[in-house]
Amino acid sequence: MYRTIKLNKGYWGGKLPFKRGIIADPLQVFSDDVEKFSMSMKAFKIGHVTKHTEFKRHQKTQRFIKEWLHDISNPNILDIGASDGITSLELIKSLNSFAKYFVTDYNLMCTYFKRKGLFYFFNQLHDCFLIANEKFLFYPNDEWFFKLLFGNSIRKIQRLPHKELLLVNKELQNRSKIDSRIEIFTYNVFEAWNREKLDVIIVGNLLQPGYFTQEKIINGLTNNYNALKDQGILVIIHNEVTRMGETEKSTIYKKNFSENHLELVTHINGGVEINNLILSLKFES
Numbered sequence: 345m346y347r348t349i350k351l352n353k354g355y356w357g358g359k360l361p362f363k364r365g366i367i368a369d370p371l372q373v374f375s376d377d378v379e380k381f382s383m384s385m386k387a388f389k390i391g392h393v394t395k396h397t398e399f400k401r402h403q404k405t406q407r408f409i410k411e412w413l414h415d416i417s418n419p420n421i422l423d424i425g426a427s428d429g430i431t432s433l434e435l436i437k438s439l440n441s442f443a444k445y446f447v448t449d450y451n452l453m454c455t456y457f458k459r460k461g462l463f464y465f466f467n468q469l470h471d472c473f474l475i476a477n478e479k480f481l482f483y484p485n486d487e488w489f490f491k492l493l494f495g496n497s498i499r500k501i502q503r504l505p506h507k508e509l510l511l512v513n514k515e516l517q518n519r520s521k522i523d524s525r526i527e528i529f530t531y532n533v534f535e536a537w538n539r540e541k542l543d544v545i546i547v548g549n550l551l552q553p554g555y556f557t558q559e560k561i562i563n564g565l566t567n568n569y570n571a572l573k574d575q576g577i578l579v580i581i582h583n584e585v586t587r588m589g590e591t592e593k594s595t596i597y598k599k600n601f602s603e604n605h606l607e608l609v610t611h612i613n614g615g616v617e618i619n620n621l622i623l624s625l626k627f628e629s
């Protein structure tokens with residue numbers, strides 16, 4: 345029950361002596377303010393992966409990428425699992441030039457329906473993954489309880505036309521409309537990449553054991569390897585969250601085509617936990 349009902353920070357934030365169970369306001373997804381929009385992503389958990397992202401959470405890694413690209417003219421860059429694209433936007437703004445910047449995510453769109461003061465959000469498979477109003481959030485974590493509360497309403501709503509919502513911040517959307525080098529689209533890391541070969545692939549807070557099995561992670565890494573140019577880099581980031589706050593950890597690998605593997609370039613803040621796995625992989629030529 346407690347896993348299903350959460351408190352909306354927009355209303356309860358600062359009113360209670362504890363923080364547990366208080367979640368960012370998902371209704372800020374309707375805001376034009378870029379930072380508020382990104383904050384709302386913390387409340388969007390679609391399947392078992394959250395869309396949590398944040399301004400400035402890849403700062404050290406982005407500094408490294410910028411320096412790496414200094415001698416590469418017109419690179420192609422891909423961000424996988426970019427959420428609302430706030431970190432892509434930061435990197436785009438700091439780069440001098442690039443040929444293509446692909447901002448991608450598997451859950452780039454959702455739909456919603458407002459009924460009796462509650463917003464019902466649905467994923468691309470038409471499953472309801474969040475219900476919210478100004479005070480409360482409801483997740484299908486305890487499925488029986490969620491169904492007990494909302495099963496009938498969801499069944500009624502599923503048959504009605506929903507509104508579409510692009511889960512990408514407005515500033516990036518506007519930029520991509522006037523800059524054809526920036527493309528935003530749905531991409532699943534577990535499928536082969538069939539666009540231009542890439543100089544840089546960024547996978548932030550996605551390919552990690554908390555979310556996927558080792559087999560799935562290897563599947564994703566193989567697709568990343570195949571999508572890279574020889575000598576292109578794969579950047580794996582994991583922002584480790586503890587009670588003390590968040591630490592940006594990342595590891596950068598370079599594709600070595602002749603030896604069919606990813607070689608270590610550098611670790612930032614100790615690197616990522618899947619490092620040994622990545623270095624042990626031999627890809628097919």
Ligand SMILES: C[S@@+](CC[C@H](N)C(=O)[O-])C[C@H]1O[C@@H](n2cnc3c(N)ncnc32)[C@H](O)[C@@H]1O
Pocket residue numbers: 390393394395396397398401424425426427428431448449450451452531532533534547548549550581
């Ligand atoms: C925790 S967020 C990370 C956002 C951003 N990269 C960052 O580090 O701040 C993970 C993102 O991966 C997306 N995602 C989940 N499964 C995916 C998949 N199979 N392929 C691509 N993206 C996926 C989620 O929708 C979510 O937006």
